[in-house]
Amino acid sequence: MTKTPWHELPREVRDAVQRELGDVAGIEAISEGLNSDITLTAETRSGRLFIKGARLDDNLKARQLRREVSINPYVTHLSPKIRLQIERAGWLIVGFDHIEGRRADYSPLSPDIPLVLDLLGRLSETPCPDIPLRPVDRSAYARPEDLHRFSGEALAHADLNPDNVRITADRRAYLVDWARYVRSAPWSDAAAFAMCLMTCGHTPRDAEHILSTLPVWKALEPGDLDAVAYYQSAMRSTWKPRLDPWTNASVAAARRWFDYRMGLEQA
Template identity: 50%
Template sequence: MPERDQWEDLPAQVREAIEEKAGTVVKAEPISEGINSDVTLVLHLRSDRLFVKGSRTDNPRRMRSLGREAVINPYVVPISPALAFEIETAGWKLLGWEYIDGRRIDYSPGSPDIPKIVETLAWLAEIECPDLGFPELPARMKNFTPEDDLWRFAGSGLLHTDPNPGNVRIANGKAYLVDWACPTRGIAWSDAAEVALCLITCGHTPADAERIIADLPVWRTADTTSVEISVASTEATWTGLYPESNPDPWINATVAAARRWAAYRRDTHGSTHRGAPR
């Protein structure tokens, strides 16, 4: 993992700007999770804490991600921490959020966290994606989905698209979705499928994972053929992007899960759909 900047490494102008927005910083605690920021910190203030992440402004990709996280926040506050400040100065862009004193979700069988993420999915499925120029799901799927089927994934839903355990925090009795680096417009049940893949990755059978999301109203709207194509595309995506053993255990486990889910759908539903070649 690349070494990140610490509080003391930030230019004085940046630290002063943060304290002007947030208050006096008593302690800055570095955070190791996440890979797409130059700095991630928990700032301890005199009477509060804030989570801060940011990057240098000479990195266009990270700047886009931070910009998307900032503009989507008002739409997702009930299931995501509220943005406290946004600063761009001295060659840095930083975002500060209310601190959620939580932990990573446990997706394993029997986990009490699972009903919480299902509740979060139900809330999110009711939200239409704001017209803010976010990526469209069909465009994101085009390399591994037959072109004639891409229309199936168009829609007006707001999607997170990456509910891996590091991006779901359990706190205050609910599941918060964090790291909205790539909010996407598309068919509203797609995030439920992404959570099902996480469940399979963490030890559920494909049948059990599908049962967990089965009562979501948005999942009941998904036609069988579209689900078949989505699962086949998921298998093609993960095996296409990571064709060999990867040093990241989560990636390896997800590749295996995608294969199990696709095999299950072929065995139980007679699906012959395959994702498009890259």
């Protein structure tokens, strides 16, 4: 996806960023952030920032970035804190503390997995904030008799793919990109992480075993995981093959999970 270079932003926007940050030693464009029109890092007097921007005439991207701004004060114990917010000349610009970390590794035996479990444990203890928070909607693919299983009053990040979890050199996991957060069942993100583990090569049985150490996993009622596996398989079966390996692997993993829950696969 083509992003707008820093020098092509309106002068009014660039000047506003400079005023807010003071002396900027350097700007470096980066490719991360598929849902942003601009992503870059800025070296400032007070530290390094990760900056995302969206054109206000792109309703979806701007809406997603506003959602990140809304939730940020409630999740700074899990995620980078916002230090900059500017709306000028048809652009929304948001700057976060920069996390010097790499993409999480979800493969079997990865030492990152306990760090992500700790992150999920801290997320499960985070109160659901008193802000507009849409409930999770599974009506398109879940069986009607299962819809009640997905509802709840817990805060869910709802997008735990490895790009959204950053591992730092001091072995801490941070959760980024909060554009899709919802109000959901307390085990929602744990089940989503199980789906990610299977996408990265874990068997359904091993993925469920890994998640069983989390207290929220004990909140699962009989039939909940069957409902989740059915939903994941039904939803992903509608996806067309794509060039990115993650998407195709997740379709196959969802099918394996459903077969396992139905007793059609032993692993």
